[in-house]
Amino acid sequence: MSVHVEIVEGPLGAMAEPLTEDGRGATLVFDGVVRGIEGDREIVALDYEAYEPMASKQLRALSERLVHEHGLLSLWCWHSTGRVGVGEVSFRLAIVSRHRREALDAMDAFIDEMKRGVPIWKSPVYA
Numbered sequence: 001m002s003v004h005v006e007i008v009e010g011p012l013g014a015m016a017e018p019l020t021e022d023g024r025g026a027t028l029v030f031d032g033v034v035r036g037i038e039g040d041r042e043i044v045a046l047d048y049e050a051y052e053p054m055a056s057k058q059l060r061a062l063s064e065r066l067v068h069e070h071g072l073l074s075l076w077c078w079h080s081t082g083r084v085g086v087g088e089v090s091f092r093l094a095i096v097s098r099h100r101r102e103a104l105d106a107m108d109a110f111i112d113e114m115k116r117g118v119p120i121w122k123s124p125v126y127a
Helices: 054-070 100-117
Strands: 002-009 026-033 041-050 074-085 089-097 120-126
Touching (some): 054 074, 054 100, 074 120, 089 100
Antiparallel strands (some): 041 120, 074 089
């Protein structure tokens, strides 16, 4: 079982690393893309701030807990700070597991818990 957590400046590019693990039956990748509407107003970007190193520490603890609870083979998390434009990726979560159900459940739990408790904030940049 492995965990990778990284907070990066700016938008995330294409995923470069193939996620392969012995025994894998499912690989899920979720990309959080900045949409052009925040609330009911048009935006051009989101500015992200993170309280480091607490944000990384909490993302790692959440990742390790979910890997253990769901029996995952690996979990990879990337989150942006700084400005991320409409249509660009600001968050990526990749999960490798033996079966789809545990990966789907872990992905849902991760995103919900991250949004509730990890000190990363976004501010809209209005058009």
